[in-house]
Amino acid sequence: MTTTPSPSTAPPAVAAFLRGLDRRARLLAHVQAGDDQAARRALAAAARVFATDAGQWPLAEWPQQYWRLLLSTPAMKQPADGTATSLPGVARLAAPIRAAVLLHLVAALDDANAAAALGIEVDAYQRRIRDALPRTPLGQPDVDVWRAWRAAAQRALEALPDAAPEDAAPRRATPAARDTDADPAATHHRRRLGWLWLGVAACAVALAATFFLHPRGRELLDEWWAPHVKREALPPADAPKARFDLADPALHPDRALLATPRELQLARQLPLLAWLAADASDALPLETGTAASVADDADMAGRMQAWDRLPPRARAMQRGAWAEWQALTEAERASLRATAARFDALPAEQQHALRDRYARLPFDAHRGWHLGPQLGRDWPRILALFAQVDADEREPLLRLLRDATPEDIDALARLAQTTPPDARAALRRELLAQAPAQRTGWLQARLQR
Template identity: 60%
Template structure:
């Protein structure tokens, strides 16, 4: 036996609900369907179906059921067709399932549980769809800046005024007849007439003030000055420029530092692999250390970088400018990570890179495969250099998602930490709930460096 349906809700309640989500539903349907006509048709059909079935659910379930019905419309399953004039073009280009998941959060304003219920999937699967919808940044993590841009764009679209539409027909009782001349209508009409006459009076006052100004002797004097002939004199001959722009001048290029050091850039692009090898060179007895003698042998000084002539620099600049923007961004990120290392770490990695060049191709492939087999968070940690790369998986839960403004002081804190500090930070990462980690990082930065170890140990023991 099925439970009896609840009492049929008031048509006014259904109409109020549909009006309350109308702006969000229109934006959702237009982006998901790809065109306004299909969106309008789907909204009209879903409104009628929802009005006839709303009595089956408690009012608290109405948002989830409404969006479930809307996503069941055939027009909501179209592939992405985002054009230059499409609303929310970044979201509209996503695949159907990812697009629906993102819109349920940013436009429909559902929490994860209701959004997952509207899609008929579990909450974990819904959260995975959100992560998969985001592009990856230079560190192979979901780009939160893109998510913030999507959210801001959705808020702008929802804040824009829209033309009112006729309310969707909802089955209801016959509405009572309204008198032809309602007192409220008469009051509103009189108010509009008074406002019209008020604005006419203001306009006449402005015209009178302007006319008085030009009839006054001072006003006529000002008008005469405006009409006076403008004095014209030829300018002196332009002086010759001190210098001319040279498109091949490396000093004028925005990426001049990395273009001036192609050897350093090549090492920077292999930074995590070389840092992993450098850590193995420091600890050749480790279980996962590479056993290649040429890698872990005592290191030579790096060879001097060959000088480049003007033609080589110009070719390098033209090749760099021809790269796709994503490739340039990845190389800039690698260069920034390289420049953030300590000078001693860069010296070590240059020497490791020189040894790496003398390793056979088969041995290089084997080492790369071993490095790629490491967990993703471990591989990302090696971007921080040989010293921090080994300890990064232990403290990553506490520092991996720190705000950009905290990145420099937190990295300085970690680079200055010794083994005791790392052990304390690892324990703090284990015992601190995720929602309290932001406050803990702020407290870490506020504590003076001389008192930080005692503070951490007290937090661990307390």
């Protein structure tokens, strides 16, 4: 790691500012440059220019101006090589995206200041953050990866050593000091007095310690200072009505999905089953009946142990599949259970052929089948309007689409083709603001514009 230099001629406020962000600056420069020597040169250049120009900016702008100067150095624009020992996942990103992520995770800037430091709009900065993350099966940024990067950045900051202190300024010699230093007898006398007073202080401390440590001394202190409190023994405690048992299946946070392993298996196959039910039903045999999904409580403890041994990412993906399954209506889930039974009745080679047909579908179609057979069939038509939505809009929009009539879906498909990309967010907000009984009329009126 490198050290941010603090110019000796910098005013105290500037020097204090540079010391305050030293660790963050060293970590950001190390990860962004990928090379210690280049990071050290970049830090030195940024600190030198900042110390010279800081007086022209308000104090509130100092953070964004410093990071702007640091990221404008050539070393901060090098391609990713992934060699940084800290935050390797971030170090592999492209330089502009890497800088955006580091300004948030390491420099701790909000979106507005980070965007200003990079010289871009806030929307463009937020797009860089989204582009940095891998996507979930639903096409949304993987927040588990973001949490892992944030925790790794915090650990890296805490592990950094403090910057090496600057050399102390030489003491200015005064006439009195020169006279005293030049007199060996005065110096010897001063040292003897210092040792004498040190001995007296040590004796006083030893006497006080002897008094306080002796039992009689503590009793006297209690008599002098402690308030007179009546002491009375409490009655014996009642036996607890229940004790916390970490192995109790009822207390496991993922008990719902572990209690019904067959349902979890269906949830993990949701996109395939939705496609089979909607577009490939003719390739399945006639109704065969569905087997009841019954939890085996005797195996619950074993399933819990196997679940807890899974990597965090594997558990997160299965939780996501379970949430998608639970978002379906009960009628859709019952239909998919019947579809699964018909699919399981097929010979292995026919099952393999159907899986191959599903695998060859376009990526956007795969995303749609995660929403179930009803929305999955219509998803390619309305994809442009609903592919990228804010997190707080996702649930109400899904409810709206599940309740939509075929005429509403047709209207939304036409709007998806005619609405410019920069107007789609406003259209979704207006759509959500309509009462359910007025949405059909509103959609038809919108088409007439």
